[in-house]
Amino acid sequence: MTPAARSGPRASLRDRDAVGIIVGIVIGAGIYRTPALVADVTGDAGWTLVMWLAGAVISFIGALCYAELASAYPHAGGDYHFLTRAFGRDVSFLYGWARATVINPGSIALLAFVFGDYVSRLVFLGAHSAAIWAALLVAALTLVNVASLRASTRTQNWLTIVEVSGVVAVCVAGMVVTPATQAATPWFATMPAPGMLGLALVFVLLRTAAGMRPPTSRRSLRAAVRPSCARCW
Numbered sequence: 001m002t003p004a005a006r007s008g009p010r011a012s013l014r015d016r017d018a019v020g021i022i023v024g025i026v027i028g029a030g031i032y033r034t035p036a037l038v039a040d041v042t043g044d045a046g047w048t049l050v051m052w053l054a055g056a057v058i059s060f061i062g063a064l065c066y067a068e069l070a071s072a073y074p075h076a077g078g079d080y081h082f083l084t085r086a087f088g089r090d091v092s093f094l095y096g097w098a099r100a101t102v103i104n105p106g107s108i109a110l111l112a113f114v115f116g117d118y119v120s121r122l123v124f125l126g127a128h129s130a131a132i133w134a135a136l137l138v139a140a141l142t143l144v145n146v147a148s149l150r151a152s153t154r155t156q157n158w159l160t161i162v163e164v165s166g167v168v169a170v171c172v173a174g175m176v177v178t179p180a181t182q183a184a185t186p187w188f189a190t191m192p193a194p195g196m197l198g199l200a201l202v203f204v205l206l207r208t209a210a211g212m213r214p215p216t217s218r219r220s221l222r223a224a225v226r227p228s229c230a231r232c233w
Helices: 017-026 034-042 046-070 078-087 091-120 129-147 149-176 193-211 220-223 227-232
Strands: none
Touching: 017 149, 034 046, 078 091, 091 129, 129 149
16 A cells, blocks of 8 residues: 555445434524424414425535536545536635635634523523523534544534434424414415425425436436537536
């Protein structure tokens, strides 16, 4: 083995660790905050579900795109490597800089404040309780990640389990528990016609996507893209 090969990235995560990271990235703690915002904007239970399913379709398409890219160009650089191949080093450098200074820190701050808002309802620390809890969370998780890779993966796995369990509990409670003031008529019976149409279209898109089969070879993959992108393959 050459020195260059020994100095390269080493596979240190198990399959379940990778799954836990991906699930944590896709779902995120924002799941406990964004549904209320979507419901407030749409103003209708049917349209809320339409937007939710539309987001699922878009996320599924993005997952397929990443799966194809990672299969065709396996590389530890991820997005940086893909952008370098497609647009050059200048664009990939700007993306890497933005991700390190804006995208990731902003996401961390957002999720930390969501955590702080909820914990402050249990243990209130004053006028800046949410900010204090957010700072404590960021510091604690930073120390865990600095400690070791194994500690960070175990923490990630357990937090993902807690997060998914909470989402499942909320879904079950929404289907089982019925408020006393809620009518017996199901939500879709009184849903406006445009909302019903949108919901039907989303289900059709999901059914169509489920019936699609990915290309089985690189030749068929080339045929699936536009001729202008053929040079990228």
